[in-house]
Amino acid sequence: MSNYFDDFPEENPKNGVGKQFNFELAQYFREQQESSDEATSEIITLEEASKALIEQEEREQRELKLEFLSRIEECPHCNETELNIYHFTRELFRYECQCCGIYGNGINEAEAYQAMLLAIEEGFDWRKHQVAL
Ligand SMILES: [Zn+2]
Numbered sequence: 001m002s003n004y005f006d007d008f009p010e011e012n013p014k015n016g017v018g019k020q021f022n023f024e025l026a027q028y029f030r031e032q033q034e035s036s037d038e039a040t041s042e043i044i045t046l047e048e049a050s051k052a053l054i055e056q057e058e059r060e061q062r063e064l065k066l067e068f069l070s071r072i073e074e075c076p077h078c079n080e081t082e083l084n085i086y087h088f089t090r091e092l093f094r095y096e097c098q099c100c101g102i103y104g105n106g107i108n109e110a111e112a113y114q115a116m117l118l119a120i121e122e123g124f125d126w127r128k129h130q131v132a133l
Helices: 023-066 109-122
Strands: 069-073 083-089 092-097 103-106
Touching: 092 109, 103 109
Parallel strands: none
Antiparallel strands: 069 083, 083 092, 092 103
């Protein structure tokens, strides 16, 4: 069904720019708006993709870390039984509370424990201060 404004687009109030009727300019603005919408949705898609990638990497890192989990003890800081003790290598030990976030690394358990006690005083949180394993 033919619309009156299809034949006389310059009379369509939707094509109004300011107080003048300017079909081409209105068309131009519409196209600009559409391409800007496309760019925005592309950015959102990219952000979602990189966010998903980061989440996947974090999940994989958590799973990988669990392979080195030696045992879980009570945390001397928050008293929750969420103090993970990792034996990553023969000379890399790590205490890491999943609840309050304190942590300490050392070449043996005693040293890692001391480092963690120091972290309590310093207020370190492994979730905020990401360090290489
Ligand atoms: Zn804790």
